Amino acid sequence: QSALTQPASVSGSPGQSITISCSGSSSDVGGYNYVSWYQQHPGKAPKLMIYDVSNRPSGVSNRFSGSKSGNTASLTISGLQAEDEADYYCSSYTRSYTYVFGTGTKVTLL
Amino acid sequence: EVQLVESGGGLVQPGGSLRLPCAASGFTFSSYWMHWVRQAPGKGLVWVSRINTDGSETNYADSVKGRFTISRDNAKNTLYLQMNTLRVEDTAVYYCARGVDSGSSRIGYWGQGTLVTVSS
Numbered sequence: 001q002s003a004l005t006q007p008a009s010v011s012g013s014p015g016q017s018i019t020i021s022c023s024g025s026s027s028d029v030g031g032y033n034y035v036s037w038y039q040q041h042p043g044k045a046p047k048l049m050i051y052d053v054s055n056r057p058s059g060v061s062n063r064f065s066g067s068k069s070g071n072t073a074s075l076t077i078s079g080l081q082a083e084d085e086a087d088y089y090c091s092s093y094t095r096s097y098t099y100v101f102g103t104g105t106k107v108t109l110l
Numbered sequence: 111e112v113q114l115v116e117s118g119g120g121l122v123q124p125g126g127s128l129r130l131p132c133a134a135s136g137f138t139f140s141s142y143w144m145h146w147v148r149q150a151p152g153k154g155l156v157w158v159s160r161i162n163t164d165g166s167e168t169n170y171a172d173s174v175k176g177r178f179t180i181s182r183d184n185a186k187n188t189l190y191l192q193m194n195t196l197r198v199e200d201t202a203v204y205y206c207a208r209g210v211d212s213g214s215s216r217i218g219y220w221g222q223g224t225l226v227t228v229s230s
Contacts, residue, residue, distance in 0.1 A: 104155070
């Protein structure tokens with residue numbers, strides 16, 4: 001199972017909005033509404049930010065939102081803040097009863 | 111408070127074996143799907159395996175199938191990953207993770223990880 005495709009890096013100014021894409025296939029992203037997004041700060045464990053395409057766990061800021069169109073899912077961060085600088089990974093359930101992660105995106109503030 | 115604590119990591123030679131336990135607390139362990147995910151140094155996340163609530167269903171990534179075995183002891187609130195025939199490319203931080211909610215296998219809460227280094 002090949003990793004889902006994400007841009008290596010995305011940057012934005014404080015207060016701006018950015019969008020991270022996650023491209024897969026009909027066997028994973030496009031076939032199920034089971035896309036999740038994780039935030040990982042250096043040296044830390046990943047943290048769930050979005051699950052089932054667009055659901056936010058309790059405690060996660062509403063500045064984070066998710067969506068999906070066809071085989072591509074997206075994570076949008078609005079009102080970018082310094083604490084949002086981190087690596088972000090998407091994940092999807094697959095038709096092989098497994099999970100696959102994205103290649104990861106480094107978010108940087110300008 | 112939900113806690114997942116991995117242990118058992120360390121240095122092992124190629125071809126060797128290692129068992130990683132993950133001690134769970136703060137939630138009803140027997141009600142949750144559990145996963146192992148790994149991350150090689152400086153690299154991305156890679157899903158390894160999952161197990162259902164009673165241990166009757168398991169799934170593996172192709173890269174570890176036939177070499178790794180996931181299991182759980184609900185009486186001890188502990189998840190395990192038995193790793194055999196280890197390769198240099200298995201070097202990574204290994205995270206155990208819990209389903210988002212009871213009955214769901216989507217990956218939600220993560221432990222802090224344990225480092226496994228495979229080297230001669």
